[in-house]
Amino acid sequence: MPSQKLSLQQKMLQKLSPQQIQVIKLLEIPIMQLEQRIKKELEENPILELTSDSPSDESTAQDEEHDNDNDNDEFSLEDYMDEDDIPEYRLSANNYSKDDKQIDVPFSAGTSFHESMHEQLGLADLNETQRKLAEYIIGNIDEDGYLRRDLLSISDDLAFNLNLDVSEKELAQILETIQDFDPPGVGARDLQECLLLQIQRKKGNPATCLAMKIIEENFEEFTRKHYDKILKKYEISEEELKEAIAEILKLNPKPGSSYSNPLSKSNQVIVPDFILENNDGELQLSLNQRNVPDLRMNSHYMDMLRSYTENKKNISRDQKDAMMFVKQKLDSAKWFIDAIRQRHHTLLVTMSEIIDFQKEYFQEGDETKLKPMILKDIADRTGLDISTISRVSNSKYIQTNFGIFPLKYFFSEGMQKDNGEEVSTREIKKILEDCISGEDKRRPLTDDRLAQILKEKSYPIARRTVAKYREQLGIPVARMRKEL
Incomplete structure (x- = not known):
């Protein structure tokens, strides 16, 4: 033992x-x-x-x-109050009674996408069984307006869940009825069908007729921007192709979004936490306390x-x-x-060091003047922990003479040029944007060519790094940037 x-x-x-x-x-x-x-x-x-x-x-x-x-x-209180006489529950703060419950107040928020679909279904000429099938199909349509599930899977679900033996052909006929609903393109199973349903409702002028042919017969060539193949197949001019493409670009790839619920929209109102004023080259920083009471x-x-x-x-x-x-x-x-006072102090100290670090940028507003800066740089200058700097820079904005920016905008990694000078990756991205905006859209610059241009400017960057920066900027590959 x-x-x-x-x-x-x-x-x-x-x-x-x-x-x-x-x-x-x-x-x-x-x-x-x-x-x-x-x-x-x-x-x-x-x-x-x-x-x-x-x-x-x-x-x-x-x-x-x-x-x-x-x-x-x-x-x-400890000097004269006997805590032994105080029940334990009185030592905890609880300002709510059991009757304080969350009450849901009804309010009007307009018609949602699926509500609109069900309203239109009530006007359709369908029998009771067909209406039940149509309701099931509508329930499988997502917020973008697409039917993402194939009809065979829906047929199996109906057999198992509702004990209904329905063929794909029957479901396809009901789906055709739903595809006549508004907005145009609803109930489509892919982008091609969605665009085709919309273009079919347009007036049959030469541009829309050609656009319908392109979507129906040459959709892959259109998405890959192989315009030369389309020109050769239909024996048309570039001007005619431009007009047809313009008609296609007017179509809505997400028809369900036109009925989006106004309550679900994330319209973010930005109120800056800091205000930076430039008075004859002298930078003055202040906290935005307009609506913060004392x-x-x-x-x-x-x-x-x-x-x-x-x-x-x-x-x-x-x-x-x-x-x-x-x-x-x-x-x-x-x-x-005390916590409010400490918050104000920490915010001002941190932002002051960021401005001092990026002083040249804040004086001129030139993005290329931004220096490489990471959280540790500001943490070392302020004596605060990196996690504190991260909390300060998260979801905070500063108002300057040249716009309102999130604090995270000023943080970036760095790299060395051929001459040993350290520059911010933001400067490289700016050069990439300028190169792409000024390119010949008939022959867009490839990532290899962009890497070569940057190398000529003393920025030794590999092609895969160029591709990474381009994707971060939300710029598509050269093939997708091609225009007539």
């Missing part, structure tokens, strides 16, 4: 306090979310209030400073706590509970105000 013994062991653990966690959370949110966070804290904590413009503000602020200085001596602690609760403390021997049990609640909210208010 193994022997049992006791031993002492020392272990070092690093834990974040609630205050530190609060600072971290406030640090990583942008200014719009900070406004909402402050409003939420004001609703939950009666100690917090907005600073008004009244003349008594100065004296109130002095009182608060006095209260803060003497808090440990004057308002220490906070202070409510003097009424401070006086109440002071009064209870002076008469601590004569207070009742209920008064003790009230004092504990006020003390808890007081500490919470102090932590929150």
Whole structure:
């Protein structure tokens, strides 16, 4: 039998306090979310209030400073409150009752894509069985308007789930009815069919007739931009082909998107966290505090706590509970105000170092002036941790004289030119964009040719690296950039 013994062991653990966690959370949110966070804290904590413009503000602020200085001596509950008499549940903050439930308020948001499809189905001349099959097909159409599943799989599903024996031919006939619905192109099984359904509804002028032939008979050549093969097959001029291509480009490759729900649209409103002004070459940085209110602690609760403390021997049990609640909210208010203050300081210190590092760029606004800069560079300059710099740069924006930019825009890797000078990869991407924008669209520059041009400009970059930068810029390959 193994022997049992006791031993002492020392272990070092690093834990974040609630205050530190609060600072971290406030640090990583942008200014719009900070406004909402402050409003939420004001609703939950009666100690917090907005600073008004009244003349008594100065004296109130002095009182608060006095209260803060003497808090440990004057308002220490531990000296006179017996915690053994306090139920454990009273030591945790819970400002919600069991009756506080999330209530869903109904509201109108327009007609969705699938709702529109079902409305049109109600007007179609179909019997009950056909209508049920049509509803099942519509349920398989995605938000883009495509039927991604083949009819054979749908037929199998109907047999297993609804015990309906339906052939592919029957489903194809119902699908044809659905494809007559609006928007044009809905119910298509691939891009070719989608475009063909749309072009068939257009008036039959020479350009649309040619466009229909190209989609139906030479779709692969069209997508690969083999225009010479199309010109040769139909014996047409380049001008006629241009008109036909223009008709095709007017079509919608995602017909279902025209019925997108307005609530699901992610229209992001950008509010800059920093404002940078250039006054005759002198850069002035400030935090955007336009909608961020100043906070202070409510003097009424401070006086109440002071009064209870002076008469601590004569207070009742209920008064003790009230004092504990006020003390808890007081500490919470102090932590929150300190966290807001620390957030502002950290943001300004970090952004100031970024501006100092990229001073030449911020003075001129020339993208090629951006230096290679990574998170560690700013962390070393500020003395902050890399994770802190990452939180500051995440989802934050700065307003300059030449536009609004995300902070991540200023970070990039670097490489050395032939002469040993270190440049930002953003500078190389800018040169790539300029080369591609000025190319002959009949004979676009290949990645090999772009690599050669960069090498001539003293940027020794391999073809695969050029391809990587081109993809990051969202620029297609040379073949796809070809135009007549």
